[in-house]
Amino acid sequence: AKEGGRNTYQFYLPEMNALALQRLQLQMELRGALERREFLLHYQPKVDLASGRISGFEALLRWQHPVRGLVPPLQFISILEDTGLIIPVGEWVVRTVCEQLAHWQAVGITPRPVAINLSARQFQQCNLDTTIAAILDETGIDPGLLELELTESMLMSNPDDAARMLNTMRAHGVRLSVDDFGTGYSSLAYLKRFPLDALKIDRAFIRDVCTDADDATIALAIINLAHSLKLKVIAEGVESEDQLQFLRAQGCDEMQGYYFAKPLAIADCTRALVEDRRL
Ligand code: C2E
Ligand code: CA
Ligand code: CA
Ligand code: CA
Numbered sequence: 001a002k003e004g005g006r007n008t009y010q011f012y013l014p015e016m017n018a019l020a021l022q023r024l025q026l027q028m029e030l031r032g033a034l035e036r037r038e039f040l041l042h043y044q045p046k047v048d049l050a051s052g053r054i055s056g057f058e059a060l061l062r063w064q065h066p067v068r069g070l071v072p073p074l075q076f077i078s079i080l081e082d083t084g085l086i087i088p089v090g091e092w093v094v095r096t097v098c099e100q101l102a103h104w105q106a107v108g109i110t111p112r113p114v115a116i117n118l119s120a121r122q123f124q125q126c127n128l129d130t131t132i133a134a135i136l137d138e139t140g141i142d143p144g145l146l147e148l149e150l151t152e153s154m155l156m157s158n159p160d161d162a163a164r165m166l167n168t169m170r171a172h173g174v175r176l177s178v179d180d181f182g183t184g185y186s187s188l189a190y191l192k193r194f195p196l197d198a199l200k201i202d203r204a205f206i207r208d209v210c211t212d213a214d215d216a217t218i219a220l221a222i223i224n225l226a227h228s229l230k231l232k233v234i235a236e237g238v239e240s241e242d243q244l245q246f247l248r249a250q251g252c253d254e255m256q257g258y259y260f261a262k263p264l265a266i267a268d269c270t271r272a273l274v275e276d277r278r279l
Contacts, residue, residue: 042263098139115147143173152184203237
């Protein structure tokens, strides 16, 4: 018989913390998840403050796990990035959104722009622009209906490459916005050089915007900065009437948050579009 020690698995266990094990488990399960069609998108409406109507959506990735249920992105996006799986999954997100836009158009529903979150790894792919252009071409949608959300760190880690990529995307007609604005470090000089359409004020500043003077100052500064650069400004994470009123008074253009709508399954989005509801 073999001596003990061959079965090293149980010796590893105490050394690995539960979190690392869980990550390893998820990593295994994420391989093949795309082929098994376990990913889906929820769409959170953005609301235009002047009209109260849906001005667009943000597509948010979900993983429908056979046992774990619906897994939120914070539990698996970083694993997709570390393993490189974010490249095919990210491409699936672009294609799914463009096909949805084409479908709305085909059934006579006026589509609204849909924003997609890009990961740093995706953005660094030098052929990202050709991939997106090919999908736009295949689906035949108006490129202005597709919006890409980038973070400050993605723009600032290599501003020259970022500017080149953004200029190409812009030349294709795609919209560009900066996500989680205010949490990273942006050089204002560079910000001006990028062909951007909108800044999204991070939820961290919106949460206490009515009670915390510093947060209110920051939110107002971002609104003014955006407008002076001729950009639209969107507040994320609006959960209350008070926040809505405050941001409206400060001239914020659009809002997104649980106060209006949570991320919705596609059937609910379509219904909201058909009814052209005021939110
Ligand atoms: P994010 O881009 O900042 O997206 C906003 C997140 O805030 C979403 O969480 C949304 O459900 C949540 N949220 C919206 N309104 C409210 C509100 O009023 N209150 C609160 N407490 N939360 C609100 P979610 O869907 O869990 O996504 C988390 C993050 O995962 C996203 O943050 C984004 O960075 C990333 N992510 C989601 N989908 C994708 C994707 O397709 N690709 C990539 N690369 N990242 C994605
Ligand atoms: Ca986002
Ligand atoms: Ca955000
Ligand atoms: Ca965020």
